[in-house]
Amino acid sequence: MTFDQWTRLVLDRVESALDHYLPAADVQPAPLHDAMRYAVLGGGKRVRPLLCHAAGELTGATPEALDAAACALEMIHVYSLVHDDMPCMDDDDMRRGKPTVHVKYDEPTALLVGDALQSQAFITLTSDVVDAPRQASLVRELALASGSIGMAGGQAIDLASVGHSLTREQLETMHRLKTGALLRASVRMGAVAGETPSADTLAALDKYAAAVGLAFQVVDDILDVTADSATLGKTAGKDAKDGKPTYVSIIGLDASRALAQQLRADAHAALEPFGARAQRLAELADLVVNRVS
């Protein structure tokens, strides 16, 4: 199977699974469920679900178990986008090529959509496609990656940094929490969904995820200044306009491009112990670095 065929297969599976794990649009309260589905379905690069499915190949996780983990990850990611786009945060009107939730509906709905999607992620993980010990492990990985020492903590640092100059180290800490924690959880949860991974396996996956996570952010910063809004599906040039520190603003565009390639090499190196079984993870590192949107 080519990489393109594999991604298409996984994306189709995950889209169906999201449709299944989200409450139907006619379940009460229907307006909230409609908005949750609007936010989640039919858009996004689904990087986290792809990483999760790819990592699960290392530990023989079932596709059904990976679907549940992937959906939970995507629900957390989307909730963070919905809240992040709200007027009191980044105040963005466009996401994934569509009006953001508070624009399409209203602010209270956006707040509740985010809140309910976080709960829905944990409902999804405990829906009995894996045994109880795996459910508990998956919940803990996702909760730690989402909370104050993970994604939410990174957003707090991000907000506090607007208009301030950050060192490269401070910028890295912020991204390690804000986007890195959930990308790391994507890889770890894929592994945890199968046969219990060894400490060595998890350590190698952490190294891989750290490189891919940082690469993802460096490329995001590059695209913010080089791509247009239509290609990105969100407002381009926003970070510069908002005075947010980025890799491009701190080390420049050329050094950022070189850094992305270095991180891609680091990610490949971390996968060496796994040999050909890690093919999809290696290809995903390339996808993250070479993406144009």
Added chain:
Amino acid sequence: MTFDQWTRLVLDRVESALDHYLPAADVQPAPLHDAMRYAVLGGGKRVRPLLCHAAGELTGATPEALDAAACALEMIHVYSLVHDDMPCMDDDDMRRGKPTVHVKYDEPTALLVGDALQSQAFITLTSDVVDAPRQASLVRELALASGSIGMAGGQAIDLASVGHSLTREQLETMHRLKTGALLRASVRMGAVAGETPSADTLAALDKYAAAVGLAFQVVDDILDVTADSATLGKTAGKDAKDGKPTYVSIIGLDASRALAQQLRADAHAALEPFGARAQRLAELADLVVNRVS
């Protein structure tokens, strides 16, 4: 032990456990952790922790297991208050006798405090004070009670109801989700934290929780028109001012008082199968109905 001694003992335990399960104020990002602790510690009636500890006596749950479940419930409750008080929702300045989080800090902090407290609840439940099957059951109970078919769904219905006239049945549905779901989870999680409860036990507890949950709301509506802000620790008369339908506005003050007493009797009746073991649950039903704040 008198009921007052028992509640004091449980409240002290829960306060210590909350201090333990919340990240310390010097853990990075410190400003976020400071705000999370401000929101949760040193206030509130702790009705959910009390219900959880009382129900745990029926199934021999350990105090440590009940502390974890109680803290998770309180974190979810507080996150909902923090988000509910935000300007785009109820826009309230005062809560538990202190400035609300968005007033004391700012709106983005309030949003992230709520988001991170929800994650922290699931971190708390998976901290290994109970075995993995109980962790998974507790997570599922709490996630279902918090999400779109529970608390968040009830808030969506509440928002949609402002300025509209509701029937008594519609008002009941709203409250069954908005506050009832988490109160029900408090009782169920206390039971689940111990020896696996029978279906009959859970059914009796559901009946008890339905009566106590509704009584809680009826009394809330009564206090909104009869108590003052200083006693309540939040703005009195807010529901009437906001045009929110309440029991008092639909059936009147006298009928609301009679309904609260009827629900108290229903709660006691539901506990009959348990005899003296349910003493604390029975006393809590009295507390909920007779409270003055």
